[in-house]
Amino acid sequence: MGISDSSNAGMGGSAAWPAVIAHADMDAFYASVEQLDRPELRGKALIVGGSGRRGVVTSASYEARAFGVRAAMPTAQAHKLCPQGIFVPGRMERYAEVSRRIRAVFESFTPVVEPLSLDEAFLDLTGTQRLFGSPLQAGWALKREVYHQTGLVVSVGIAPIKMAAKILSDMSKPDGLLVLGPGLIRQFLDPLPVDRLWGVGRVTLERLTAVGIATIGDLARADPGWLAGRFGSLGTHLAELANGRDPRPVMPDWQRKSYGEENTFARDLALEAPALKSTLIAHGEALAHRLRADRVRARTVTLKLKLARPLGGGRFPLLTRSFSMRGATDDGAEITRVALYLLSQVGHEEKIRLAGIQVHNLERSDSAQLGLFGAERAAASKHARLNQALDKVTERFGHSAISRGMARAEKAAPTTRIK
């Protein structure tokens, strides 16, 4: 495609980079960690995922992908496609540990790292030219260093805007590096299918297809007024992206928009089921622990419920309720209190398939503390001491050691961290 080194030569090569944004994404992360730890699994069709009635594939080695196995596919389907595959359960703690080492490598290149998940992050490399050379050279150095420090392979896309960097890393897989210089973005995006754009999910794709928009170029050439009339603010946003305008900066870790914990129940639950309540308590504590570890507090709590009534195509109705507090918090009891209040406001009779809590509207912990006075401050610091103690116990004995009134919180169900 001739875009692998547009940074150094050729069209667009002479233009200055307004920003140098890398998107780094580990190849088949969980499966690769398993193959790293267990050499006998290397070169094999390996499938990491949950077993049981609702098990889904969380990661598949490239050998398994050759059979059509993909992440998020039901495990049963993967069995059919690849009966000779080796199925192993995931080991999240191990992946999190490897993730921390990868993060450290990223942070040795730039302090401005925005993780999207355990194995994926944006890096703002603007201004690092003197340290790492051209964007292409920086990309190679990043790949080399990740491999050197972890034994794992990362694919990297580099562009002046986030959206293009993300598309490039995906296109470069496996073991790839693609760099797209400024001045080439429109040309690069033009022929791509429109669902390559961030924010175009299944529903939007159907609506765009219905009006004859198939490629990003179609969207870029559509009349902005017509798009806005038809699709509202989403239309305006997508038109901007399609034209290669993506002003979103790389947001370092602590500014991340939200933290979330959620899990799907083995059996659908009624709204008043004690297990639902104890799950939310566990989620609240887990979130608070993560907030404190990252030294941030959140003001807004969102309760997320998936109803058990199937919509077809593996989809279920999603229900969210949010509440913003006067001050930011990193206290599990407080987060849980808000979530349970939101739960009490849900007025329907349907059973619940999945429950989660998200917190957002983040502040640095140090700034949140400044707003408190007198008795409030004393109460807050008492809470803070209790929470520090809880964090120490958790670090020593693991999450299951903490039970603070949560009556055997449903820990049997696997918790998925989101974001």
Ligand SMILES: [Mg+2]
């Ligand atoms: Mg990945």
